[in-house]
Amino acid sequence: MKQIIIIGAGASGLAAATRLIQNGLSATSITVLEAQNRIGGRVHTITNEGNPLEIGAQWVHGQQGNVVFEMAESACELNTDIQTLESSGFAENVVFGFEDYKLNKEQIHQLMQMIHALEEVSKNEMSGWNKSLGEYFEEKFKELILRKDSFSEFDRSTALAFLDWYHIMENVIDGSDNWKETCGSGHLHYKECLGDPLVTWKRGYSSLFKILMKSQDDDKQLPLSDRIFLNKAVKRIDWDNEAKSDKRIQVTCEDGSIYLAEFVLVTSSLGFLKSNMHSLFIPSLPPYKKRAIQGLGFGTVDKIFLKFEKPWWTPDWGGISFLRRRSKDTDTHWSHHLLGFYTVRLHPNILIAWITGKAAREVESLPENEILKVCSDILRKYIGADFPFTEPVGLILSRWHSNPFTLGSYSYRSMESKEMNVWATDLAQPVYDSGGFPRLFFAGEATHDYFYSTVHGAVETGWREADRIAKYCIGFRNANL
Ligand SMILES: Cc1cc2nc3c(=O)[nH]c(=O)nc-3n(C[C@H](O)[C@H](O)[C@H](O)COP(=O)(O)OP(=O)(O)OC[C@H]3O[C@@H](n4cnc5c(N)ncnc54)[C@H](O)[C@@H]3O)c2cc1C
Numbered sequence: 001m002k003q004i005i006i007i008g009a010g011a012s013g014l015a016a017a018t019r020l021i022q023n024g025l026s027a028t029s030i031t032v033l034e035a036q037n038r039i040g041g042r043v044h045t046i047t048n049e050g051n052p053l054e055i056g057a058q059w060v061h062g063q064q065g066n067v068v069f070e071m072a073e074s075a076c077e078l079n080t081d082i083q084t085l086e087s088s089g090f091a092e093n094v095v096f097g098f099e100d101y102k103l104n105k106e107q108i109h110q111l112m113q114m115i116h117a118l119e120e121v122s123k124n125e126m127s128g129w130n131k132s133l134g135e136y137f138e139e140k141f142k143e144l145i146l147r148k149d150s151f152s153e154f155d156r157s158t159a160l161a162f163l164d165w166y167h168i169m170e171n172v173i174d175g176s177d178n179w180k181e182t183c184g185s186g187h188l189h190y191k192e193c194l195g196d197p198l199v200t201w202k203r204g205y206s207s208l209f210k211i212l213m214k215s216q217d218d219d220k221q222l223p224l225s226d227r228i229f230l231n232k233a234v235k236r237i238d239w240d241n242e243a244k245s246d247k248r249i250q251v252t253c254e255d256g257s258i259y260l261a262e263f264v265l266v267t268s269s270l271g272f273l274k275s276n277m278h279s280l281f282i283p284s285l286p287p288y289k290k291r292a293i294q295g296l297g298f299g300t301v302d303k304i305f306l307k308f309e310k311p312w313w314t315p316d317w318g319g320i321s322f323l324r325r326r327s328k329d330t331d332t333h334w335s336h337h338l339l340g341f342y343t344v345r346l347h348p349n350i351l352i353a354w355i356t357g358k359a360a361r362e363v364e365s366l367p368e369n370e371i372l373k374v375c376s377d378i379l380r381k382y383i384g385a386d387f388p389f390t391e392p393v394g395l396i397l398s399r400w401h402s403n404p405f406t407l408g409s410y411s412y413r414s415m416e417s418k419e420m421n422v423w424a425t426d427l428a429q430p431v432y433d434s435g436g437f438p439r440l441f442f443a444g445e446a447t448h449d450y451f452y453s454t455v456h457g458a459v460e461t462g463w464r465e466a467d468r469i470a471k472y473c474i475g476f477r478n479a480n481l
Contacts, residue, residue, distance in 0.1 A: 001029045002473045005251050005259055006404075007032035007475045010041025011455045012443040013209065015462030016265055016469075018212050018222055023470035027223040031259055033251065035233035035405045042269070042406060043455060045204030048396075050142050051346040052204030055303065055398045058456045059200060060192025068208060068456040069199065074213045079200045081400035093318030094342065096162065098325065099381045103158065111162045114144055118323035124261025126184045134167065134179030134413055161323040168339045168356060175300045175410040175453050177357030189423070191450040200345060208455065214466075232257065233405070237264055238282045242435040250437055263439060263469050267462070270298040270427070270446040272409030281440075284432060292426035296446055297414030300401040302360040304353040306341065306375055307394035311348050311389050318341050319351065320382055335374050351379075364402045368395050410453035411446035424449045428461070430468065438472055441465045 004020060006013045017030050038044070040402050042056040060078065063069045072078045094101045096111075103111075118140055129136055145151060145159045167179055176182045200205055213222050213283050233254040248260040270275075273293045277285060284290070319342030337359035353362055353375065363371055372395045383389045391396040400409045418425065426449040430439040443461040451457030 001026065001049070002263065002273045003261035004030050004263045004265065004469055004473075005030045005246070005249070005261040006030065006031075006250075006265045006267065007237075008041060008444070009228050009230075010267060011043055011212075012442070012445065012462035013041075013267040014039065014209055014212050014224075014228075014266070015459040016267070016443055016466040017224055017227070017462075019463045019466035020470060021222050021224070022216065023466060025470060025473065026228050029222045030224070030227050031261065032224070032228040033232040033234055033253065033259065034148040034228060035232050035254075037230050039209055039228060039230075040206055041267075042400070042410070043205045043208060045201075045206040046396075048347060048350070052201070052206075052342070053305070053347060053396070054205055055130075055396070056400070057205050059198045061199075061454055061456070062198045063199065063284055064194025066194050066195075066456045067459050069193070069195070071211050072208065073202065075207075077202055077207045077211065079202055080196075080423070090244075091342075093316055094321055094340070095301040096165070096323055097322045097382060098161070098323050098382070102386075103323075107155075107158070107171065111159060112294070114141070114159075115162075115166055118144065121186075123188065126188055127400045128347040129184040129185055132180045133170070133174070133184045136184045137163065137170075137179065138165070157325060158323070158328055164326065165321055165323055165339070168354075169222035171299070171356040172301055172339060172354045173207040175299045175301055175356075175408075175412045176297055176414065181297065181299075181414050181416075183413045183415050186418055186423075189413055189450055190452065197386075205455070209323060231255070235280070236282060237262065237266075237280055237440070239431070239439050240283055240431035240433040242433045242437075247433075247435070262440060263472065265441040265443055265465050265469065267458075269406045269408065269444065270296055270411045271401075271409075272405055274298060275407055278389075282344070285440075288422075288479075289429070289431060291420055292422040295414070295417045295420035296424070296427060296447070297412040297417060298408045298410070299357060299412065300360040300364075301354065301356050301409040302363065302400060303396075304350045304355060304371065304375060305336075305344070305347075306353070306362070306372070306379070306392040307396070308349045308351070308390060308392050309387075312390050313343070314387070317343070317387075320379075322382060334362045335378050338375070338378065341379055351437040353361075361401045363397065364399045368397070371395060412453065424452055428464075440467075441469055 006017055016031050045052045046053040060069045079189050096108050141163050145156050170179050174182050190367050215222050235254050236252040238250040249264050251259045320338035339354040341353050344350045344352050376392050380389050400406050424447050430438040433439045443465040445458040447461045449455035
């Protein structure tokens with residue numbers, strides 16, 4: 001029986017494991033090695049005061065053509081009946097403002113319309129755009145502002161402040177540190193699924209794994225639980241043993257344990273591969289694969305949850321998006337990169353802020369009391385006399401960059417990807433040993449051509465590679481692998 005090792009028990013790894021069983025392989029031929037003490041990877045639901053809180057993935061993005069939506073919907077695990085636009089800067093009940101001036105509804109509406117119109121036009125225009133996403137929006141938005149005869153100088157500087165807010169929002173969506181690093185035409189590779197882009201789970205995103213690991217025939221859990229090994233950080237994969245008598249791949253973990261297999265499926269994040277590819281793969285990966293790992297983009301997006309004794313805001317308030325006047329020192333401190341603070345569904349005492357890029361990495365390195373104080377100070381200034389603000393009493397920070405098995409948040413198409421002409425397909429290609437047999441397989445969100453950076457993308461890549469491996473297992477059943 002051919003042995004398959006799956007590295008990583010995130011969405012893609014677990015999707016692959018279950019699909020292999022559905023493809024007729026025995027569970028005993030599958031070993032899932034997970035470095036952390038939990039399954040889920042970048043899907044990480046914790047419980048706060050009895051309710052699920054998402055440290056990583058939060059929304060099911062779209063309803064049509066989304067495999068996660070399909071599975072979760074039929075398992076009745078989604079909140080599809082209520083409007084779930086919480087925690088989103090685009091929600092209607094969110095205030096936009098400077099410390100000393102709040103925009104009225106009409107101003108917000110006008111700016112939103114301008115940006116949405118530009119988003120629509122960009123879908124056609126950017127395919128022929130050789131520069132970055134940021135350069136596109138900066139140039140086109142400024143043209144739009146100049147053309148608005150009714151705009152005063154004050155309106156123009158407000159519009160630029162709104163553009164800067166939209167820039168951070170775009171980094172949150174995109175996963176890039178700065179939109180000048182995002183490739184304009186590459187950005188169009190991403191495909192949206194139609195329907196509500198912000199569907200939430202009733203009991204948290206981690207419910208996905210129970211659904212994934214259920215048998216389609218009898219609704220029982222697949223016999224995988226004793227095939228998933230936690231706290232098994234893989235440090236080395238000796239994958240080309242064609243010249244040796246035992247041709248199997250040798251996988252060595254940090255704790256010294258060794259596992260042998262004919263095939264290995266790697267689902268580690270692109271961030272992990274960027275930092276570890278040289279020590280992880282023996283021999284080295286082929287040049288095209290190393291170039292893909294180097295050239296595809298992988299940034300940092302973090303969540304900062306502030307906990308309060310009790311809410312000082314009213315139930316109809318959705319949060320505040322921070323606007324800042326452009327000045328020389330605008331971007332010196334990490335707090336200038338906070339998107340804003342927004343309410344969180346099911347958590348009446350919590351507000352969430354998003355932060356990206358270098359600022360997010362800096363926050364991850366700071367003591368919690370310092371982050372809490374800075375967030376509290378800035379929020380108090382923006383709230384002003386609008387509400388009777390009280391100090392936060394606690395903080396939860398996601399720390400996706402410091403996690404040694406993620407080293408960032410999600411992948412994007414960078415200017416470097418374009419210059420090097422490397423794309424998800426290059427990362428997804430299996431690697432063949434010197435005998436011509438495919439040995440290493442790659443899944444994970446970054447290997448998806450158009451659903452990268454999402455959970456549904458990750459699941460599809462797990463299924464894709466499971467089908468590919470199953471084909472080889474059957475096709476090469478008699479080969480001397
Ligand atoms: C803050 C944040 C918000 C997000 N929001 C959304 C959202 O709303 N909707 C959405 O669809 N997507 C969202 N995403 C993206 C989504 O979470 C990911 O695309 C998806 O979960 C990735 O799954 P994966 O299997 O590719 O990788 P991972 O989930 O990273 O799984 C890889 C697994 O491999 C393990 N591993 C790595 N290296 C080793 C090793 N050497 N040895 C053993 N194990 C190893 C890791 O510990 C991990 O468990 C978000 C992500 C973040 C960080």
